[in-house]
Amino acid sequence: MDRDLHQQSGKTRLTGRSSALRALTLSLCLTTLATPVLSQAILEGERFHPASASNGMVATSHTLATEVALDVLKNGGNAVDAAVTAGFALAVTQPRSGNIGGGGFMLISKGDGSEPEAIDYREKAPSGATETMYQDASGEVVKDRSRFTHLAAGVPGTVAGLALALERHGTLPLKEALAPAIKLAKDGFVVPQRFSEGLEQARERLQRWPATQATFYKEDGSAWQAGERFRQPELAATLQRIADEGVKGFYEGETARLIVEEMERHGGLITSKDLENYQPVIRTPVHGNYRGYDIYSMSPPSSGGTHIVQILNILEGFPITKLGHNSADTIHYMAEAMKLAYADRSEYLGDTDYVDVPLMGLTSKSYATELRQGIKPDKARPASDVRPGQPASYESPETTHFSVVDKWGNAVSNTYTINFSYGSGITVEGAGFLLNNEMDDFSAKPGVPNAYGLIGGAANKVEPGKRMLSSMSPTIVRKDDRNFLVTGSPGGSRIITTTLQVIMNVIDHGMNIQTAVNAPRIHHQWLPDEIRIEQGISTDTVNLLESRGHKVVTNSAMGAIQSIMIGEDGTLYGGADPRRSTSSAMGY
Ligand code: DON
Numbered sequence: 001m002d003r004d005l006h007q008q009s010g011k012t013r014l015t016g017r018s019s020a021l022r023a024l025t026l027s028l029c030l031t032t033l034a035t036p037v038l039s040q041a042i043l044e045g046e047r048f049h050p051a052s053a054s055n056g057m058v059a060t061s062h063t064l065a066t067e068v069a070l071d072v073l074k075n076g077g078n079a080v081d082a083a084v085t086a087g088f089a090l091a092v093t094q095p096r097s098g099n100i101g102g103g104g105f106m107l108i109s110k111g112d113g114s115e116p117e118a119i120d121y122r123e124k125a126p127s128g129a130t131e132t133m134y135q136d137a138s139g140e141v142v143k144d145r146s147r148f149t150h151l152a153a154g155v156p157g158t159v160a161g162l163a164l165a166l167e168r169h170g171t172l173p174l175k176e177a178l179a180p181a182i183k184l185a186k187d188g189f190v191v192p193q194r195f196s197e198g199l200e201q202a203r204e205r206l207q208r209w210p211a212t213q214a215t216f217y218k219e220d221g222s223a224w225q226a227g228e229r230f231r232q233p234e235l236a237a238t239l240q241r242i243a244d245e246g247v248k249g250f251y252e253g254e255t256a257r258l259i260v261e262e263m264e265r266h267g268g269l270i271t272s273k274d275l276e277n278y279q280p281v282i283r284t285p286v287h288g289n290y291r292g293y294d295i296y297s298m299s300p301p302s303s304g305g306t307h308i309v310q311i312l313n314i315l316e317g318f319p320i321t322k323l324g325h326n327s328a329d330t331i332h333y334m335a336e337a338m339k340l341a342y343a344d345r346s347e348y349l350g351d352t353d354y355v356d357v358p359l360m361g362l363t364s365k366s367y368a369t370e371l372r373q374g375i376k377p378d379k380a381r382p383a384s385d386v387r388p389g390q391p392a393s394y395e396s397p398e399t400t401h402f403s404v405v406d407k408w409g410n411a412v413s414n415t416y417t418i419n420f421s422y423g424s425g426i427t428v429e430g431a432g433f434l435l436n437n438e439m440d441d442f443s444a445k446p447g448v449p450n451a452y453g454l455i456g457g458a459a460n461k462v463e464p465g466k467r468m469l470s471s472m473s474p475t476i477v478r479k480d481d482r483n484f485l486v487t488g489s490p491g492g493s494r495i496i497t498t499t500l501q502v503i504m505n506v507i508d509h510g511m512n513i514q515t516a517v518n519a520p521r522i523h524h525q526w527l528p529d530e531i532r533i534e535q536g537i538s539t540d541t542v543n544l545l546e547s548r549g550h551k552v553v554t555n556s557a558m559g560a561i562q563s564i565m566i567g568e569d570g571t572l573y574g575g576a577d578p579r580r581s582t583s584s585a586m587g588y
Pocket of ligand 1: 399418469470472491
């Protein structure tokens with residue numbers, strides 16, 4: 001199989017002393033440049049305190065993954081080594097979102113100030129996919145087909161993506177990055193309460209599939225309880241094949257055979273050719289600037305970076321700091337800007353390997369100025385009045401994000417997913433891992449919302465080999481070419497707005513990273529026409545928003561953002577999101 005990867009010539013490795021020296025020189029130079037409000041916020045007593053360390057920091061949604069990644073850093077590995085190790089470990093410890101049966105995006109920004117790089121390992125539609133495959137004979141969308149059947153699965157990208165990251169920028173052999181995951185799968189690990197609760201909640205959906213029941217539940221069908229040791233021998237063997245044979249150990253041979261047989265037994269589309277042909281892609285991240293900070297985030301096939309930059313551009317014209325965090329004024333302007341961005345998302349965003357996306361236009365300051373002029377200070381614009389602009393040419397969801405910074409100042413921001421909690425719910429028999437249901441992120445029919453209520457059209461229609469549009473937004477913010485904030489979140493359509501708010505909380509409101517992560521969040525996605533708020537926004541604020549014509553609904557917790565901020569003196573501050581009880585940030 002030809003595994004020549006795009007832009008292989010740009011291969012570089014993040015190691016060693018020269019970058020350490022550069023990072024040190026840079027951080028010494030920058031000591032005098034940083035914004036005073038930030039150091040004040042970090043140093044003074046706020047309500048919430050980030051983890052802090054000097055040499056390395058890892059923030060993930062599962063403590064065991066944080067620990068194994070931190071060990072890699074302590075043993076001299078770099079941020080990419082640690083991130084890939086965490087990615088494989090999460091596939092074992094957090095099967096509801098950690099995965100080898102899904103896909104995602106990794107953003108890498110080195111400590112030497114060179115241009116950040118994105119690795120796109122999003123799933124692809126199988127070659128047999130068609131535009132109308134989720135519609136019945138009369139053209140009605142059959143929702144379950146793109147969510148809970150073998151037709152829901154895109155060709156997985158995680159193994160190829162993590163391996164590519166390691167090959168381009170790591171120092172560890174793939175085998176070593178897999179070793180902790182294999183050990184956790186083989187020897188088992190003690191399950192936390194959240195693991196047990198997740199399996200209880202998803203019981204009905206998961207136990208429809210005998211292989212899923214056998215893999216994730218006890219023999220009597222009951223869920224593993226907190227404190228019990230859970231082992232995954234089939235997954236251990238699948239991971240071992242990758243360790244022994246590299247990516248071919250997943251995309252060819254025994255594992256590929258098991259995936260294809262699973263498809264053939266149940267009318268799925270993924271073929272051995274689809275697996276063999278899967279390639280991750282090196283992409284240029286979307287780049288914007290907000291109040292003097294450089295924002296790098298994921299480019300298409302994710303919509304995340306585009307709309308984070310677009311919304312920030314619109315909001316830059318309002319005095320957000322002065323208006324205050326989560327005040328009615330600030331929330332009003334944020335919601336109005338979010339509406340405009342999500343309307344554009346529905347029209348323009350898709351896989352740029354298949355459609356032209358007016359990226360420059362959408363992320364330009366002039367387009368933001370034009371859009372800003374339509375925002376009234378005292379009145380919500382009904383969603384029906386908001387249409388995509390003219391730029392120049394509820395299911396329990398789960399995805400997971402992790403952020404890593406090493407002692408050389410290299411940063412990795414990674415979000416990956418199988419879409420819903422436990423993806424399609426379908427385990428590949430004999431291989432011990434869950435398949436994604438990412439095909440639901442395509443537009444099954446123009447104007448018909450997906451599971452997150454997101455609407456799309458021709459730009460995001462199903463096509464063979466195409467990547468479905470995502471909202472995942474791994475993001476790295478830099479100040480004067482130096483990595484400053486590493487962040488990203490799960491949350492479906494709310495990923496974009498969650499990530500946006502942590503950036504604003506730090507830049508506009510001077511919060512330390514833990515306070516920025518913990519703060520109550522809001523969300524608007526154009527349709528449905530409502531502001532969703534978390535607990536913690538006052539009734540007075542809600543009343544003021546309603547008096548401007550907003551509909552406000554209280555939502556359950558939004559996102560689980562795992563972030564790292566780098567202080568002026570190089571100190572690393574980790575903020576794990578308490579919205580997931582297993583989240584942790586640890587440094588050394
Ligand atoms: O790629 C996307 O935008 C979605 N499949 C992400 C799903 C997700 O974040 C679910 N998690 N909370």
